[in-house]
Amino acid sequence: MKSALTLSLVLLLSAAHAQAQGTRIFRCGNSYTNDANVAQAQGCKLVEGANVTVVEGTKVHGGGTVKVVAAASPAAGSGQPGQKVDSGEQKARDADARLILEAELKKAEARQAELQKEWNNGEPEKMGPEHRNHQKYLDRVAELKAALARNESDIAGIRRELGRLPGAASSAAVVK
Numbered sequence: 001m002k003s004a005l006t007l008s009l010v011l012l013l014s015a016a017h018a019q020a021q022g023t024r025i026f027r028c029g030n031s032y033t034n035d036a037n038v039a040q041a042q043g044c045k046l047v048e049g050a051n052v053t054v055v056e057g058t059k060v061h062g063g064g065t066v067k068v069v070a071a072a073s074p075a076a077g078s079g080q081p082g083q084k085v086d087s088g089e090q091k092a093r094d095a096d097a098r099l100i101l102e103a104e105l106k107k108a109e110a111r112q113a114e115l116q117k118e119w120n121n122g123e124p125e126k127m128g129p130e131h132r133n134h135q136k137y138l139d140r141v142a143e144l145k146a147a148l149a150r151n152e153s154d155i156a157g158i159r160r161e162l163g164r165l166p167g168a169a170s171s172a173a174v175v176k
Contacts, residue, residue, distance in 0.1 A: 026045065118144060
């Protein structure tokens with residue numbers, strides 16, 4: 001009885017193994033299939049000598065569909081090469097760019113003024129634990145110096161960009 005049970009178990013396992021061996025897996029780009037007709041139609045390649053485990057990616061939650069809005073006019077398209085934009089629209093874009101850059105320049109200059117005030121000509125006031133730990137103070141001074149240099153570089157870059165925009169002569173007072 002015990003040998004019959006063992007024999008039937010061995011036959012069952014070998015049948016399952018043979019069926020698994022008979023299943024052919026095809027790779028179609030980034031997806032896999034075991035349907036030979038689909039694989040032949042899509043020109044998929046047979047995966048040999050390896051077990052394939054396919055894990056589905058995560059689902060995106062958040063409302064479902066994505067809306068695509070068509071451009072109002074052909075000139076306002078996606079900016080494809082060789083496509084011309086009428087001068088009125090280009091002037092509006094330039095004006096918007098100028099406003100954005102001027103706002104960025106004001107923010108950078110305000111930040112520079114704050115940093116200069118905190119810098120206090122290279123001797124910022126000590127804060128809290130810096131009275132007992134001089135290295136913390138030195139680290140903060142070095143960070144302030146680096147932040148001042150970065151912010152000055154940002155201001156110079158914004159001014160260069162403002163100078164490149166059409167009509168730069170009319171806003172020379174803002175740039176300097």
